[in-house]
Amino acid sequence: MAEIGLRGLTKRFGEVTAVSGLTLEAASGELVALLGPSGCGKTTTLRMVAGFETPTAGRITLGDRDVTGEAPEHRNCGMVFQHYALFPHLTVAQNVAFGLQMRRVPRADSERRVAAILDKVGLGGLGRRLPRELSGGQQQRTALARALVINPSVLLLDEPLANLDAKLREEMRFYIRSLQREFGITTLYVTHDQAEALVLADRVAVLMDGVLRQFDAPEEIYHRPRSAAVAAFIGLTNLLPGTVVSRAGEAMVVDTPAGRVRGRGVPDLAPGARAMLSIRPEHIDLGGEAADGANRLRGVVVERTFLGAITDVRVQVGDGLVLRVQGRATAPQRGGERVTVSFPDDAAWAVPADA
Amino acid sequence: MAGAARHLLLAPAAVLLLGFFVLPYLNMLVISVMTPSPTAAYLHVFTLRNYAAIVGDAFTWGVIWHTIQIGVLTTAIALAVSYPLAYHLARAPRRRKGLLMALVISPLLVGVLIRTYGWMILLQDTGLINQARAALGLRPLALMYNDLGVLIGLVHVFIPFMVLAITGPIQGIDPELELAARSLGAGFWRTFWRVTFPLSMPGVVAGTILVFVLTISSYVIPSLLGGFKVLTVPILVIRTITELFNWPGGSAFAILFFVITIAVLWAYLRALGRAAHPGS
Amino acid sequence: MVRSAERRWLALAAVLLYLFLLAPVAIVVLAALNAGAYLRFPPDGLSDRWFVTFVHNRTLMRSFRYSVELAAIATVAATVIGTMTSLWLVRFSGRFRTAMRLLMIAPIAVPGILTGIALLIYFYAIGWGKAGGLPQLVVGHTLICIPYVVLIVSAVLVRFDRSLEEAARNLGADPFTTFRRVTLPLIKGAVIAGAIFAFVTSYDEFNISLLLSGVGTVPLPIELFDYLRFSFDPTLAVAGTISIAMAVAVVLITERLIGLEALYLG
Numbered sequence: 038m039a040e041i042g043l044r045g046l047t048k049r050f051g052e053v054t055a056v057s058g059l060t061l062e063a064a065s066g067e068l069v070a071l072l073g074p075s076g077c078g079k080t081t082t083l084r085m086v087a088g089f090e091t092p093t094a095g096r097i098t099l100g101d102r103d104v105t106g107e108a109p110e111h112r113n114c115g116m117v118f119q120h121y122a123l124f125p126h127l128t129v130a131q132n133v134a135f136g137l138q139m140r141r142v143p144r145a146d147s148e149r150r151v152a153a154i155l156d157k158v159g160l161g162g163l164g165r166r167l168p169r170e171l172s173g174g175q176q177q178r179t180a181l182a183r184a185l186v187i188n189p190s191v192l193l194l195d196e197p198l199a200n201l202d203a204k205l206r207e208e209m210r211f212y213i214r215s216l217q218r219e220f221g222i223t224t225l226y227v228t229h230d231q232a233e234a235l236v237l238a239d240r241v242a243v244l245m246d247g248v249l250r251q252f253d254a255p256e257e258i259y260h261r262p263r264s265a266a267v268a269a270f271i272g273l274t275n276l277l278p279g280t281v282v283s284r285a286g287e288a289m290v291v292d293t294p295a296g297r298v299r300g301r302g303v304p305d306l307a308p309g310a311r312a313m314l315s316i317r318p319e320h321i322d323l324g325g326e327a328a329d330g331a332n333r334l335r336g337v338v339v340e341r342t343f344l345g346a347i348t349d350v351r352v353q354v355g356d357g358l359v360l361r362v363q364g365r366a367t368a369p370q371r372g373g374e375r376v377t378v379s380f381p382d383d384a385a386w387a388v389p390a391d392a
Numbered sequence: 393m394a395g396a397a398r399h400l401l402l403a404p405a406a407v408l409l410l411g412f413f414v415l416p417y418l419n420m421l422v423i424s425v426m427t428p429s430p431t432a433a434y435l436h437v438f439t440l441r442n443y444a445a446i447v448g449d450a451f452t453w454g455v456i457w458h459t460i461q462i463g464v465l466t467t468a469i470a471l472a473v474s475y476p477l478a479y480h481l482a483r484a485p486r487r488r489k490g491l492l493m494a495l496v497i498s499p500l501l502v503g504v505l506i507r508t509y510g511w512m513i514l515l516q517d518t519g520l521i522n523q524a525r526a527a528l529g530l531r532p533l534a535l536m537y538n539d540l541g542v543l544i545g546l547v548h549v550f551i552p553f554m555v556l557a558i559t560g561p562i563q564g565i566d567p568e569l570e571l572a573a574r575s576l577g578a579g580f581w582r583t584f585w586r587v588t589f590p591l592s593m594p595g596v597v598a599g600t601i602l603v604f605v606l607t608i609s610s611y612v613i614p615s616l617l618g619g620f621k622v623l624t625v626p627i628l629v630i631r632t633i634t635e636l637f638n639w640p641g642g643s644a645f646a647i648l649f650f651v652i653t654i655a656v657l658w659a660y661l662r663a664l665g666r667a668a669h670p671g672s
Numbered sequence: 673m674v675r676s677a678e679r680r681w682l683a684l685a686a687v688l689l690y691l692f693l694l695a696p697v698a699i700v701v702l703a704a705l706n707a708g709a710y711l712r713f714p715p716d717g718l719s720d721r722w723f724v725t726f727v728h729n730r731t732l733m734r735s736f737r738y739s740v741e742l743a744a745i746a747t748v749a750a751t752v753i754g755t756m757t758s759l760w761l762v763r764f765s766g767r768f769r770t771a772m773r774l775l776m777i778a779p780i781a782v783p784g785i786l787t788g789i790a791l792l793i794y795f796y797a798i799g800w801g802k803a804g805g806l807p808q809l810v811v812g813h814t815l816i817c818i819p820y821v822v823l824i825v826s827a828v829l830v831r832f833d834r835s836l837e838e839a840a841r842n843l844g845a846d847p848f849t850t851f852r853r854v855t856l857p858l859i860k861g862a863v864i865a866g867a868i869f870a871f872v873t874s875y876d877e878f879n880i881s882l883l884l885s886g887v888g889t890v891p892l893p894i895e896l897f898d899y900l901r902f903s904f905d906p907t908l909a910v911a912g913t914i915s916i917a918m919a920v921a922v923v924l925i926t927e928r929l930i931g932l933e934a935l936y937l938g
Binding site for chain 3: 398399401402404405408409412413415416417419420423433473476477479480481490492493494495496497498499500501502503504505506507508509510511512513514518520548551552580605606608609611612615616626629630633634639642643646650
Binding site: 088089109110113114115116118120123125126136139140183187 | 833835836838839840841842843844845846849853854857858
């Protein structure tokens with residue numbers, strides 16, 4: 038299986054820069070998620086790797102081949118399009134066989150491989166159907182089969198689950214992942230759904246406005262984001278502004294309008310620097326006993342929302358500063374009630390204030 | 393597709409249009425200032441007399457004016473008649489739309505000649521309409537070999553064009569807008585004039601221009617339904633070219649008429665623009 | 673239309689107008705089937721004698737065959753050229769799209785007699801046959817048929833799902849194979865509809881044929897015109913009925929293939 042290498046990849050459409058200086062490598066067999074809000078350049082990047090857009094600058098390598106200038110039909114990538122792009126005038130079997138026909142695979146061989154892959158994805162016996170006669174999930178799997186049957190060196194997926202309902206999406210997530218692992222194909226997976234990215238990927242590349250903000254394993258992205266933007270995009274978080282007072286290794290002390298906070302942070306924050314403290318709502322405790330040495334802030338309950346398994350409480354801890362606290366339902370807090378919120382040091386993560 | 397190769401797709405059309413459309417028109421422009429001759433098609437001698445002859449001839453101006461009159465009348469009547477049809481078609485339920493569209497378009501595909509023939513059967517002095525009148529004890533009407541017959545024929549032939557032009561825009565008008573106007577107290581006609589018609593203007597403009605140009609360029613209908621009594625510019629031009637063999641003269645006349653048409657359309661659009669933005 | 677009374681008035685107006693629209697066409701068919709030489713009311717009865725007369729009229733049949741031949745050639749040329757042009761217009765035209773589109777539509781936007789005259793004089797100037805003839809007619813007819821093909825095919829191409837072509841490229845098909853195996857089968861309906869519109873346009877075309885016809889056999893509309901000027905034989909109605917049957921067939925086929933909404937000019 039080939040590695041995917043992107044070096045300094047840039048794409049401009051007239052005045053608009055869709056992708057800027059993107060550099061990353063996907064190791065052989067790895068599933069890399071390209072994650073970001075709409076318009077961040079992730080689909081453009083995928084299309085450049087597939088060959089449907091020509092980069093304005095930069096290089097793309099598949100394995101040891103520089104494919105930057107090559108036509109799409111010579112790159113041997115398997116691609117699954119967002120709306121599947123199944124040929125409406127061909128049957129399922131003919132769709133899946135298309136790539137094999139282009140490679141001049143003999144008829145008998147082709148039929149065998151098509152039947153095998155259709156069985157594998159659970160569509161055995163549906164070869165004669167037309168795409169419009171299939172359900173969304175079945176169309177999805179047909180698209181997957183069509184991409185995989187040609188033994189591509191890399192797999193490209195463009196928001197493959199975006200058009201499925203929530204329950205099917207969850208099932209298909211794991212299915213795609215296990216299929217990818219089994220075939221061991223290097224995969225680029227574009228999505229705007231961060232839960233999906235965190236679940237599926239070996240590493241996640243977070244793109245915003247065409248720029249790569251962070252490229253790390255999911256846990257790193259979640260617990261140790263490199264910037265406020267990434268922190269805010271991934272999961273829910275509270276952002277407390279402050280100034281770095283002192284630091285020792287990863288440990289930091291930050292002065293905030295709500296009080297002094299002990300936490301951890303990115304390496305490039307020096308004392309005196311303006312920072313944002315990212316504190317995940319699930320790590321904050323409301324009232325009750327806090328462990329010794331934990332941070333304590335006093336505040337006033339602003340709003341309480343019952344969400345079923347958890348309760349969401351907003352606490353005002355300073356001028357215009359509201360913390361969201363999420364946890365198991367505790368004794369009801371009324372608006373206006375004074376409370377103490379607490380959280381351990383490793384729950385407060387400091388990033389530069391204007392990143 | 394490779395960069396330069398893709399433009400090869402345009403090559404046949406480009407060759408055909410440049411070589412057999414643009415060039416012939418340019419050539420016609422050149423011929424219009426050549427001298428007519430009884431012995432050859434024309435002499436390669438520059439002259440502006442062809443144009444002068446037309447401009448100075450009251451009879452010709454009469455024909456031009458008459459043609460434009462017919463054009464304006466036809467367009468106005470066609471618009472009035474087509475609008476209800478178009479509205480009905482635009483608001484028809486999906487299933488019926490196909491059938492109605494077919495009814496509107498089929499006459500188009502039958503060809504001008506055949507439809508004119510049908511009208512001749514109807515409008516003649518001994519035609520069906522006058523037979524009916526006679527049966528009822530009424531005097532026969534002169535419905536053919538005059539302006540009236542030509543008008544009827546022209547309106548009939550060009551209704552489908554008008555309908556095709558305005559149905560699309562009417563369909564694009566959200567029916568809720570009309571409902572809103574009614575709920576605010578506007579009656580049927582007020583809603584029509586203040587809401588529906590203005591919003592359909594792009595189609596109306598396109599349709600009226602299309603029908604006007606088609607009408608004044610029509611040859612078959614004025615010839616057949618007008619007998620030799622109704623003279624329009626196309627008839628005169630064809631006569632000049634094919635019977636008098638005066639190619640330069642005919643070309644000059646055709647070009648002059650083309651220019652006049654553009655001028656009329658320009659004035660029309662200006663007047664419309666001023667009506668839409670008074671005071672500018 | 674809010675109240676049902678209004679809806680009824682509109683429907684009534686529409687019905688009357690449709691009758692007006694179709695009356696001459698129906699009359700022609702009746703005249704062709706009429707037993708007598710003149711359409712009378714009450715009618716004389718049905719007969720196929722005029723169909724027989726038509727088929728035995730050598731001049732008319734020759735013209736009929738000539739028109740069909742001419743239309744066939746013009747249709748093939750216009751369909752091929754028009755489809756290629758549509759592809760270019762929808763995919764590759766860039767800044768020139770509006771200008772080229774106007775140029776492509778121009779042959780039917782300018783009066784047919786002007787084009788006919790311009791071509792007549794031009795053919796003489798470039799030495800293309802003294803009198804008119806089939807090549808000149810083919811050129812003239814192709815010119816006015818192309819716009820219909822372009823209008824219809826590009827209307828469908830514009831809505832075409834590009835990702836299908838990308839999928840084919842991704843699976844290893846080069847641009848030509850992609851067009852052949854994916855694009856063409858899916859725009860087939862539009863191409864056929866454009867072709868049959870082109871055929872009927874050429875078959876019915878009068879103005880250009882009037883100016884470019886040679887001596888000898890002429891297209892059917894010209895032949896009929898000469899007849900009509902001086903006589904009133906219902907044999908002509910038979911020719912008319914054939915045209916009408918063709919028109920109905922075209923409309924029905926187009927509606928099945930791509931729906932007629934593609935023809936909205938607005």
